[in-house]
Amino acid sequence: MKMHRESPIEISKEEFTKIGYRLIDTIAAFIDVIGDKPVTTGESPKQIQHILGTALLPETGTDASELFVKTAGLLLNHSLLNGHPKFMGYITSSPAPIGALADLLAAAVNPNVGANILSPMATAIEKQTITWLAEFIGVSSTYGGILVSGGNMANFTAFLAARTAKAPASLKENGLVNTPGEMVLYCSKATHTWIEKAAVLFGHGTRSIRWIPTNINNKIDNEILVQTIEEDLKNGKKPFMIVGNAGDVSTGVVDDLLAIATVCKQHDLWFHIDGAYGIPAAVIPQLKNIFEGIEEADSIALDPHKWLYAPLEVGCTLVKNPQHLIDTYSSHPVYYNFDNNEEEPSLNYYEYGFQNSRGFRALKVWMALQHVGKSGYIETINEDIELSKLLFEKASNHPELEAITQNLSIATLRYIPLAFVAEDRETYLNTLNEKLLNQLQQGGEVFLSNAIVSEKYCLRTCIANFRTSKNDIEEIIETVVREGRKMHEMLLLANG
Ligand SMILES: Cc1ncc(COP(=O)(O)O)c(C=O)c1O
Numbered sequence: 001m002k003m004h005r006e007s008p009i010e011i012s013k014e015e016f017t018k019i020g021y022r023l024i025d026t027i028a029a030f031i032d033v034i035g036d037k038p039v040t041t042g043e044s045p046k047q048i049q050h051i052l053g054t055a056l057l058p059e060t061g062t063d064a065s066e067l068f069v070k071t072a073g074l075l076l077n078h079s080l081l082n083g084h085p086k087f088m089g090y091i092t093s094s095p096a097p098i099g100a101l102a103d104l105l106a107a108a109v110n111p112n113v114g115a116n117i118l119s120p121m122a123t124a125i126e127k128q129t130i131t132w133l134a135e136f137i138g139v140s141s142t143y144g145g146i147l148v149s150g151g152n153m154a155n156f157t158a159f160l161a162a163r164t165a166k167a168p169a170s171l172k173e174n175g176l177v178n179t180p181g182e183m184v185l186y187c188s189k190a191t192h193t194w195i196e197k198a199a200v201l202f203g204h205g206t207r208s209i210r211w212i213p214t215n216i217n218n219k220i221d222n223e224i225l226v227q228t229i230e231e232d233l234k235n236g237k238k239p240f241m242i243v244g245n246a247g248d249v250s251t252g253v254v255d256d257l258l259a260i261a262t263v264c265k266q267h268d269l270w271f272h273i274d275g276a277y278g279i280p281a282a283v284i285p286q287l288k289n290i291f292e293g294i295e296e297a298d299s300i301a302l303d304p305h306k307w308l309y310a311p312l313e314v315g316c317t318l319v320k321n322p323q324h325l326i327d328t329y330s331s332h333p334v335y336y337n338f339d340n341n342e343e344e345p346s347l348n349y350y351e352y353g354f355q356n357s358r359g360f361r362a363l364k365v366w367m368a369l370q371h372v373g374k375s376g377y378i379e380t381i382n383e384d385i386e387l388s389k390l391l392f393e394k395a396s397n398h399p400e401l402e403a404i405t406q407n408l409s410i411a412t413l414r415y416i417p418l419a420f421v422a423e424d425r426e427t428y429l430n431t432l433n434e435k436l437l438n439q440l441q442q443g444g445e446v447f448l449s450n451a452i453v454s455e456k457y458c459l460r461t462c463i464a465n466f467r468t469s470k471n472d473i474e475e476i477i478e479t480v481v482r483e484g485r486k487m488h489e490m491l492l493l494a495n496g
Contacts, residue, residue, distance in 0.1 A: 039445065125362050160329075167238075246282075271298050440459070
């Protein structure tokens with residue numbers, strides 16, 4: 001009989017089974033009643049710290065079974081529940097239950113998806129996932145790419161590929177400071193903050209970003225875009241990339257992608273689409289026209305952990321010619337022996353992005369794509385959009401609400417008291433709605449976030465939530481109006 005090493009880390013088969021079953025029972029019961037719980041308990045960081053305690057680093061181990069009971073209690077009773085039907089803040093989806101199970105399986109096998117030899121099946125699954133994601137949104141399945149931790153990373157990964165593709169080949173050795181011509185890039189002013197982080201982190205500085213104004217439809221103004229590029233060229237700058245939004249973070253607007261693609265072709269610029277949130281909606285046949293031009297993109301960011309309902313974390317960078325990723329990220333240290341099959345070149349994902357050791361985040365996406373199927377996603381994403389339209393319509397029809405925008409599954413609105421006198425109406429409404437949002441976020445009935453649209457402080461709802469129903473929409477409208485009235489009264493009292 002084989003002798004097993006005694007280790008404080010090992011959990012026996014019997015104990016693992018017992019704890020695992022109990023944990024799964026607990027999670028299943030939690031999911032079953034998630035809609036009856038508050039979206040958040042609204043506890044302050046101090047209160048949370050108190051509940052958690054301030055124990056010192058444990059010197060000796062604790063029984064795993066006890067630990068799970070205690071930890072499940074902490075998390076299930078003191079978390080903000082983005083799986084709740086009335087969670088529609090920011091852009092975090094309700095997580096697909098199959099994703100939670102897939103993560104458990106992925107962690108149990110623990111393949112290092114940095115190199116094929118370390119993860120033969122997982123690498124093949126990630127490759128297939130990426131091909132399926134390309135097919136899903138309707139671009140050629142010859143796009144390649146990599147899964148990353150989320151939208152920021154998906155956009156960063158593409159940003160650097162764009163730079164490699166458009167900068168002189170000497171950039172790698174000489175760095176930016178010794179490269180002639182200041183490299184500049186273009187995006188609408190509605191672009192997510194990742195672009196500032198990228199410009200800062202990768203040495204371009206925020207001044208390299210040309211924030212192009214939006215037109216009346218909140219899309220990038222193409223005329224100003226072209227004028228700005230031409231001016232930059234006249235001034236000796238080196239334009240290298242235009243970013244189009246396919247669902248901007250605040251209002252869900254999709255830029256005119258075809259027009260951007262044309263400008264990119266004319267000026268030999270890299271065309272990147274930030275579709276972190278919205279691009280999964282391209283799967284819906286009736287919406288194809290909104291996304292016209294995506295097949296022209298050199299790179300696309302899309303986040304399965306947003307509108308494909310994967311548990312955090314998983315984003316994806318798709319690149320039309322994946323060689324640009326290899327040119328950017330590949331290195332061959334002497335201590336790697338990852339290309340030992342002479343007949344077949346290895347697909348080693350460490351050559352495609354920032355990470356060398358990489359987790360198996362593909363599994364939850366790959367399994368969900370099969371569990372739900374393309375038709376299931378079309379149905380669910382469509383329902384999210386219909387619910388968002390319903391909310392917008394209900395807000396439009398309510399005398400105390402102003403419906404502001406509705407695109408994809410994002411609607412913005414604000415509370416306006418029936419009759420009020422204020423010296424500066426817009427300033428008052430902004431204050432009122434900001435305070436109202438804070439109240440709603442603490443209250444636990446619903447979780448919304450905010451957007452500033454045409455200088456109006458709005459309540460923003462983003463439905464990437466397969467649990468939300470029509471009934472929830474009606475209740476959310478009631479909650480917003482009820483809390484809006486209360487907040488207005490409180491402000492009137494406070495202002496004497
Ligand atoms: C359009 C867009 N791009 C990028 C991001 C950043 O994604 P992440 O938070 O996953 O890094 C977001 C997040 O909401 C987004 O909406």
